[in-house]
Amino acid sequence: MEHVIEINNLTKSYGKHRGVIDVSFCVEPGDIFGFLGPNGAGKSTIIRSMLGFIHYEQGEIFLFGEPVKSLGSKMFERIGYMPSEAWFYSGMTVRDTLKFAADMHKVDASDEARMLCERLQVDTEKKIRELSLGNRKKVSIICAMQHKPQLFVFDEPTSGLDPLMQAEFFKLIDMYVAGGATCLLSTHVLSEVKNHCNRIAIMKEGRLRKIDTTDHLTKSGAKHIRMLRDGVEEDFVYKGDLNDLYKELEGHDIGDILIEDPPLEEVFMHYYEV
Amino acid sequence: MNLTLFRHECRQLVKTTLIWSLTVGLLGFLCIVVFSSLQGDMESMSEQFAKMGAFADAVGMNKLSIGTIEGYYGIEIGTIFGLGGAMFAASIGIHMLSKEEGGHTGEFLYATPVSRRGAVATKFGAVLTALVAFTVICVALFGIGFLILGDGVNAKKFLLFHGTQFIMDVEIAALCFAISACTVTNMFGFGIGLVLLLYFADMIARVVPSLEFLKTISPYGYSNAADMFSETEMCVAGLVLGVALIVAALVFAVIRYERKDLAS
Incomplete structure (x- = not known):
């Protein structure tokens, strides 16, 4: 079966500073893949390399069986990405932001957006600048989910969310994964990976220290x-x-x-x- | 060209464009409508300015008389429009690309199926649209001013002046746009500084014969109002260089922005 994500010998440095060194792993269809590591371990560097935000020196990255460099921005038709920091155009309302994101994907996601707003209790009439961090995170989750992608990539998704919303977020992930999606979840909250991920990769100082199923690791x-x-x-x-x-x-x-x-x-x- | 992004960028530019075009346009409009009441003073001022040697050469008073509507338009409104339009072009070009990283919206925007090349083309398209709107609003206000005044300038010279001014604005916007591809912060001050540097380079070129080559480098060399209204031969080399710089700046912006690691 084709890997959803395949990373081979990825190396990326920031000038003299370490980024990631010789990292290889695969994410299979239907995985909820936990990506664990302390701050600065290289988790975001791998995600940002994978999504083409930054360029890497060595290695290969394949998404859905194709090299990311040939996929280009088209990959985002099949990916929902939530960055660690939820920033939007501050003068826009939540409704306009969600519409803008859906229009950029060239889809009518109004029904899905409505459902997600109800479940995550988001007021769509508010301006982005009026939102708390937690509410901006919710908008970011909806932007990543509303176009029903095949692959979700979440970078520190639950920081700033209250426990009820965290639970709702994982229910949504379970729902989409049950529907055939795959999820890469970068976090340093152990309980999240323990309770929700079937496979885990542990990063430290730019290197992959361990990759295994949650059951095997425990x-x-x-x-x-x-x-x-x-x-x-x-x-x-x-x-x-x-x-x-x-x-x-x-x-x-x-x-x-x-x-x-x-x-x-x-x-x-x-x-x-x- | 991505239409959703284009509409978004245009919407973001509406307020700035209106502020700049109404400020510059109304300033020029007021200068035009008060001309008849100032005409007598302008004629005597013109004689005094003509005795000021290098200063008169620098601002074009050696070629035009400020006591006539054409000279007044070329010197007064030409300066207001030339500096105002270029500053507006610099201000919107200089952070068009960098604002995504500066405002931390880069990952939100580029996590959609828009390529960086597509974004560069679309964003410059929005800049061009704003410059067209600025020019149209200002020219319309100046036209209304002439109607109220009951006098005017030669239409051909008027259109040539505003046509070359538009190319100058595009050139400055393109240069600032290319700088924007390399930076993360808003370099507004740098953009305004560049405009003033180019403006003074043209003034110096008109005063110091050994530095006349600066007239070719500065876009004010080919779009100078005094030259247009006095029918002095246009600096064609400067115009060709200007168009070449627009193309080079855009190619550079695409290459640089595509190779750039986006700040989160």
Whole structure:
């Protein structure tokens, strides 16, 4: 089956500053793909390279099986992108903004926009300059969704949204993915990827540290160990062979020991700290 | 050319275009309608200005008499319209492309199926439309002024002057547009500075014989009102260079903007 996103050996630098180094991964049809990493890890650089906003030095990027460089701006007929910062033309109303975005896609998205505005509780008569960050984010979500694209790319979509709207946002993603779409979700909110993504890529310092299914990552062999060794409490994630750990513990006074699968937060921190 | 983007850009330019064209147009209109009451003073001023040597050469008073309607139009309104139109052209051209990044709207706009080349063509189309509107409004107001005054200037010279002024405005807009492709911030001050530099380059060329070549470089060289109304031969080399610069600036803008990493 054709990958929706295929990135091979992507390298992008900003002059002397690191961008991303030799990153490769694929996103399959129907995936809700979580893209995790701290600020400055290179997540946005990969997204912006993929969407043609910035140019990269090495590597190849394919969307829907075609090189992005040959797709050009036509790719956006099939992509809904929500940038991390939701900015629009400040003098326009929400209604005009949504109409402008739909017209640029050459589609009549009025029914879909109406449904999305109702579900996300957006007042379309307000001017963009009157909106709070959260409401601008909602408008950005609607702009990305209203033309019913095949691929959604969300960069930090839920920052500024209240918990109810975050839940509604993920219900909408689930609805579109059930209808055949694919979603790339860049975030550093672990609970979002744990609860909604089926695959996860973890970035650190411009490199891809790990890519796997959410299930595998949470059951990856790493164990969360809590024990009382020689009267000292210890709490850590252990990635090695447990037999080696048992050998290491021989001769020590083990007062108590608990070995369990770590929560995703600890897996994530483990890759960050490597 | 993307019609949705074109309409959007034109809408964004309406207020600025009206402000500039009504300001310049009404200023010229008022100057025209008060000419008859100033005519006597203008005739004596003209004699005094004629004795001012280099200054008179620089502003074209060695060729025109400010005491006649044609001389008055060429010197007074020609200066107002020449500077006002060029400043308007610079002000809209200088941030036409950079405003998307400066206003953080680049990712919103370019996440739609519009290519950067298409956006450049469309945005310059909107600039041209604004310049046409500016010229038409000003010329209409000047025409009304002549009707009220009951006097006028030679129609052929009038049209030639405003035709070359339009090309000058397009040239300045295109140069500023090319600069806009390289920047992220609004370089309004730079645009106005460029206009004044070109204006003074033309004045210097008219005073210092060894610097006459500046007349070819500055667009004020081929669109000078004093030259038009005194039927001095037009600086054709300057006009050809101007048209070549328009084409070069637009080609540069397309290439530079397509290769640019968009700021988020």
